[in-house]
Amino acid sequence: MNPMTSTTTTGQERKAPGRPRNAQADQAILDAVLTLLADGQSAAALSIESVAAKAGVGKATIYRRWANKEALLIDAVRSMKGPLPEVGGVSAREDLIALVTANRSSRAREFGIVTACILPELQRDPELNRMHHAVMEPRRERMREILRRGVANGEFRADLDVHLAALMLSGPSMMLGMFGDATGVSEEDFPARLVDALVRGLAA
Amino acid sequence: MNPMTSTTTTGQERKAPGRPRNAQADQAILDAVLTLLADGQSAAALSIESVAAKAGVGKATIYRRWANKEALLIDAVRSMKGPLPEVGGVSAREDLIALVTANRSSRAREFGIVTACILPELQRDPELNRMHHAVMEPRRERMREILRRGVANGEFRADLDVHLAALMLSGPSMMLGMFGDATGVSEEDFPARLVDALVRGLAA
Numbered sequence: 316m317n318p319m320t321s322t323t324t325t326g327q328e329r330k331a332p333g334r335p336r337n338a339q340a341d342q343a344i345l346d347a348v349l350t351l352l353a354d355g356q357s358a359a360a361l362s363i364e365s366v367a368a369k370a371g372v373g374k375a376t377i378y379r380r381w382a383n384k385e386a387l388l389i390d391a392v393r394s395m396k397g398p399l400p401e402v403g404g405v406s407a408r409e410d411l412i413a414l415v416t417a418n419r420s421s422r423a424r425e426f427g428i429v430t431a432c433i434l435p436e437l438q439r440d441p442e443l444n445r446m447h448h449a450v451m452e453p454r455r456e457r458m459r460e461i462l463r464r465g466v467a468n469g470e471f472r473a474d475l476d477v478h479l480a481a482l483m484l485s486g487p488s489m490m491l492g493m494f495g496d497a498t499g500v501s502e503e504d505f506p507a508r509l510v511d512a513l514v515r516g517l518a519a
Numbered sequence: 520m521n522p523m524t525s526t527t528t529t530g531q532e533r534k535a536p537g538r539p540r541n542a543q544a545d546q547a548i549l550d551a552v553l554t555l556l557a558d559g560q561s562a563a564a565l566s567i568e569s570v571a572a573k574a575g576v577g578k579a580t581i582y583r584r585w586a587n588k589e590a591l592l593i594d595a596v597r598s599m600k601g602p603l604p605e606v607g608g609v610s611a612r613e614d615l616i617a618l619v620t621a622n623r624s625s626r627a628r629e630f631g632i633v634t635a636c637i638l639p640e641l642q643r644d645p646e647l648n649r650m651h652h653a654v655m656e657p658r659r660e661r662m663r664e665i666l667r668r669g670v671a672n673g674e675f676r677a678d679l680d681v682h683l684a685a686l687m688l689s690g691p692s693m694m695l696g697m698f699g700d701a702t703g704v705s706e707e708d709f710p711a712r713l714v715d716a717l718v719r720g721l722a723a
Contacts, residue, residue, distance in 0.1 A: 353639065354639050355561035355562060355563045355564070355636070355639035355640060356561060357559035357560060357561050357564070357636075358559060359559045360559075360561070360564070424638075427635060427638075428635050428636070428638050428639060430635070430697075431631060431632050431634075431635025431636060431697060432559070432561075432632070432635060432636050434628075434631075434632050434697060434698075435557065435558050435559035435632060436559060448701060451701070452701075455702070455703070459703075462721075465721070469723055470721075470722070470723060471721045471722065471723055472719075472721065472722065472723045473723070475721060476704075476712070476716065478702065478703035478704045479691075479704050479712060479713070479716055480716065480721060481702075481703075482691045482694060482695060482702050482703075482704050483687060483690075483691050483713070483716065483717065485694060486687075486690035486691035486692070486693060486694035486695070487683075487686045487687045487690035487691065488690070489690060489693075489694055490686060490689060490690035490693055490694075491686060491690070493634075493635060493638060494638075497652060497655070497656075498659070498682065498685075498686050499659070499663075499682035499685070499686075500680075500682045500683050500686050508680070508683060509683070509687070512680065512683055512684065512687065513687065513717070513720065513721055514720055514721045514722050515676075515720045515722060516717065516718055516719050516720020516721070516722065517666075517669070517674075517675045517676065517679060517684060517717055517718045517720075518674070518675065518676065518718050518719060518720065519673055519674060519675055519676045519677070
């Protein structure tokens, strides 16, 4: 996403910059937010001062780009999630593997922690919760679309619970990201192994 | 678990009490730790003072029972997890449902947050990480035992990856606990629906 042209989740243009936007500085600021949260800083305790210090910029640089801490938090979550992946493979199975792969990241562990640690703040702040939902829901819906397509083309069973199946793809992925080796599960080729295990089922 | 007789994860008796142990006070202290963490307090920032204030006890009461903050954190995680459930149903399917049910809780959302938010602290402190592993691993192994039994009795496929299958049971459960309604998945009868969806698979 190009920060020059991005809009907020309410569809309004972001706060107009006082000088030309610097995508590199924007990313450094968003990374600083994610690093502080992943390091155990609570969202409530996170201060613009600490973000500025971590990113090596002045507070004014942050306030030129984001109106408040809530807008900054949501953009950090969005940047962590990356762009909504386009899929269109030969089969729903292939699309699910592509989507699980896109949702994974070398920073999966940090991202699992960040996701969990902002939850108390989301609960306290309905507007923040709404903004977070606006970031997450299109990603959940993309997963469900592929599952529905698999039902329609006969790959998946007609009585599939698509919400449950989507949770069965994202939950294990998040947990592996958070706990890594302790789960006993290898990262190698994980998306394909997960999708195939789910498609085939445990039954003999 | 009776706090009078419990042992630490190293097998040593806990710090000898200066006066008769009070199970109710112990639980209030452990609940205070979990509530503070679930409310967005980082494990690093958690202080014995804040726990004492939340639990309505003096700091000395806490130090009589736990040698340090690390021991208190691990006991809080253990109390959150509850006793390791005994299972022995007619089928592996039934045992999996019983285990997923036992691992769930009305405080699942809080517990998911707590679990995630102590991860940065576990990474910083190898001894704490070891203690946490000692609490978690028997629970993971119980799940794998049931899965292996299902393979042995012919319920589950012979080539089952038991570590992956265990992650596919615990991951969705944790994620539903953390995000609740936003996942689109109902809590009602969730353990049975999860196990059956996993056993049957998505394939038509």
